[in-house]
Amino acid sequence: MKLVASPDVQASQPTVQISLSRVGVTGVEKVIRVAHQLFWARLECFVDLGPRQKGAHMSRFEETVNDVIGEVILNEEAFRAEMLAVRIAELVRERQGALRAEVTIAARYPEYKPAPVSGIRTQEIYTMFGGAVAAESGTRRLVGVAAQGMTACPCAQQLVAGAARERLDEHGFSDDQIEQILDDVPVATHNQRGLGTLHIGCPEDCDVELDAEALLGIVENSMSSEIYELMKRSDEGAVVEKAHRRPRFVEDCVREMVLGVVDELPILTDQHFVSARQENLETIHQHNVVAERFGLLGELRHELGTGEHAARHTSMREWMDGRG
Incomplete structure (x- = not known):
C-alpha cells in the first residue's frame, strides 16, 4: 500500500494573514536531577509567528525541552536555569524556523543552612528563575531568585516607642535612661512575611556567570531578618530580635536589593x-503591600550616585525585546 504524506498544516497560509507576537506552550513541568540534586521546573516556550504561517509545531517544543534536559543531565555539574533556557530558546528558534524564541523557567529546589544560634540543620525551599530570548542579534538571558524573609514595620515601632517614652517619663526615668532602655530592649512592632524577588538580565555576548547563592544572599539580607523552617527557642529569639533591630518598609527592602x-x-x-520586587504579607491588614524597581544598571548607578530621579525605568519586557 502506498503511503500518502500528510500535509504540513502548520506551514500553510492562515485565512487571516497577520503575525502573532507569541505562540507556544505553558505549564510544562519537569523533574530534573543534576549532580544528585532534584529540581522541580516549570517552563514556558514561545516563538513569534509570521503572517504567512498558520501555526507553530507544538510537539517540537516538548521534544526540544526533553532533548536539552538530557544534555544538562549528562554534561553539567550544577543546574543553571538561565543556561537551560538559553539552550532551549536557541534550539526552539532553529527547529521552528522563527525569527525569535522566548523561554522562561521557574525551578524549585532545596538548600540546607544552619539555624542562627543552635546551628541545627534546616531545609529551605528556594526558587531559581531562568529566561532567554534568542533572536538574529543574539541571545539575551535572565537569571533570578526568590526568597522569603521577615520584615518589621518601622512606623508602628516608632508609635510604640513614643508611648513607652511617655510611660517611662511618668515613672521618673531620665531622658538618658529612657534612651538606654529603648536601645537595650527591642521595641515591639507588627511584622510581615516578606517575599523578595531579584532578576538580573545579561545582554548578548555577555560571559558573566551569576551565582544564584549570591543573589539569594542579596535578597535575604534586604529584609529585616532571614527566616528558618526549623528553629530552637534560642534561634527564634535571635530572629525576632534581629528583625526588630532592623525595621524596614517594603520600599526599604527593594532599595537594599538594588544597593x-x-x-x-x-x-x-x-x-x-535589574528587577527587584518585594511583597509583604500584612498581619494587621487584610491587604498586602508591594514595591518594585526595574531598569538598566546604568540608570540605577546614576541615580544612586547623583540622587537625581531617573526619568527612564526600562521594564523587563522592553529589555527582553531588545528595546532597552
Missing part, C-alpha cells in the same frame, strides 16, 4: 538589567 547588586556585583556593566 546590594551595585555593591556586591561590580563586574556587571551598565547594560545589565
Whole structure:
C-alpha cells in the first residue's frame, strides 16, 4: 500500500494573514536531577509567528525541552536555569524556523543552612528563575531568585516607642535612661512575611556567570531578618530580635536589593538589567503591600550616585525585546 504524506498544516497560509507576537506552550513541568540534586521546573516556550504561517509545531517544543534536559543531565555539574533556557530558546528558534524564541523557567529546589544560634540543620525551599530570548542579534538571558524573609514595620515601632517614652517619663526615668532602655530592649512592632524577588538580565555576548547563592544572599539580607523552617527557642529569639533591630518598609527592602547588586556585583556593566520586587504579607491588614524597581544598571548607578530621579525605568519586557 502506498503511503500518502500528510500535509504540513502548520506551514500553510492562515485565512487571516497577520503575525502573532507569541505562540507556544505553558505549564510544562519537569523533574530534573543534576549532580544528585532534584529540581522541580516549570517552563514556558514561545516563538513569534509570521503572517504567512498558520501555526507553530507544538510537539517540537516538548521534544526540544526533553532533548536539552538530557544534555544538562549528562554534561553539567550544577543546574543553571538561565543556561537551560538559553539552550532551549536557541534550539526552539532553529527547529521552528522563527525569527525569535522566548523561554522562561521557574525551578524549585532545596538548600540546607544552619539555624542562627543552635546551628541545627534546616531545609529551605528556594526558587531559581531562568529566561532567554534568542533572536538574529543574539541571545539575551535572565537569571533570578526568590526568597522569603521577615520584615518589621518601622512606623508602628516608632508609635510604640513614643508611648513607652511617655510611660517611662511618668515613672521618673531620665531622658538618658529612657534612651538606654529603648536601645537595650527591642521595641515591639507588627511584622510581615516578606517575599523578595531579584532578576538580573545579561545582554548578548555577555560571559558573566551569576551565582544564584549570591543573589539569594542579596535578597535575604534586604529584609529585616532571614527566616528558618526549623528553629530552637534560642534561634527564634535571635530572629525576632534581629528583625526588630532592623525595621524596614517594603520600599526599604527593594532599595537594599538594588544597593546590594551595585555593591556586591561590580563586574556587571551598565547594560545589565535589574528587577527587584518585594511583597509583604500584612498581619494587621487584610491587604498586602508591594514595591518594585526595574531598569538598566546604568540608570540605577546614576541615580544612586547623583540622587537625581531617573526619568527612564526600562521594564523587563522592553529589555527582553531588545528595546532597552
